[in-house]
Amino acid sequence: MGRLKQIITGKLMFVTIAIILQIILVVFMLLRVSEIIYVSYFLSFLSYVMVIYIVNHGGNSSFKLAWSVLILAFPLIGGFLYLLFGGRQVPKKLRLESVKSLNETKRLVIQDKKVLENFYDKSDLSIQKIFNYGENVGVFPIFQNSNVTYLSLGEIKWDRMLEELSKAKHFIFLEYFIIKEGVMWQSILDILKQKVKEGVDVKIIYDDFGAASTLSKDYDIELKKYGIEALRFNKLRPALLVQMNNRDHRKICVIDNNVAFCGGINIGD
Incomplete structure (x- = not known):
């Protein structure tokens, strides 16, 4: 009820x-x-x-x-x-802001040329083209000495996520389409609160539509009271705007630039 x-x-x-x-x-x-x-x-x-x-x-x-x-x-x-x-045309103001943001990101995301050359020496031309496109157009540089683990179930990801969050020393960045109050989110939030007290920088972005029925409308303000920097992506407005359909479906958690969880599930029981 x-x-x-x-x-x-x-x-x-x-x-x-x-x-x-x-x-x-x-x-x-x-x-x-x-x-x-x-x-x-x-x-x-x-x-x-x-x-x-x-x-x-x-x-x-x-x-x-x-x-x-x-x-x-x-x-x-x-x-x-x-x-x-x-119409799917993005407003000019939003396009300019996106270009500005992308240019600022490019300055911070630098491709190690030695890593790129080493990768090219070991791969065929078709693979080279894909990663070259990713670097030049999508600003996705190539890294080495990294490992990938497939987490097949949400429960497995949850356990690993709690484990890695508890190890954070510098920052925790979260970006999700849906965050739902419950056991899963509360266990994560408890760690985030503790990490803020330890001086860890914690930032959260969640989609305002995705969490519209799972979080209170001022939940971002509540998070800020805990010292967590929170942002609602594309706030819902009662207006006939095509842009209201542009949602943030990302599911990303980055910890100290050492560990990242990407894709799969939102945060909710």
Whole structure:
């Protein structure tokens, strides 16, 4: 019952209802103005132009097909809806901020040329191209003397994660799509609190949508009270913005630049 109450009264429910109401309002207004013959012609023309643009524009075929069918099925509102929700163009301000952040990262992530040369000497051309692309485009340098362990179950990862977190001396960085209050998260949080007292730098990023129904809306403020630097990624807003669908699905834990856990599971029972 408590879980249901949290969902009903939570931020995600409020945002969802607000967006649905906005969609209904937009559709209602479009249908009303489309009763004017010239407006109806214009909206239909806009829809056909949008379909031509979508078909000839690069991108995922399934995405293009779905939008084309929707627009042609509802020509009076389809084209306008695509303008609202279909565009994947990132706003200029956000693009500039992303480029700035990437350039700052490039200065800190430097490829050891000797390691690269040694790797190239031992690999074929196709493998070289893949890692060269990763280094130059994705800023993913190659390292040596590193080991990888596959953790097949969440319980195994949890145990190893607690073990490595307890060894942290300098910093702990966490980035997750979902963090859910429960036994798993509490055991991790207890260690994080202790590490803050020991002078370890602890930072957390979690997705505001992913944790909307699992954490309180001001949970980042609560974490800051413990000395943990916390950030909600892409905060939910009750607005018709395509960017609200850009979520952080990463599942990463980095400890002292010596150990990292990547992928697999979120943090929750």
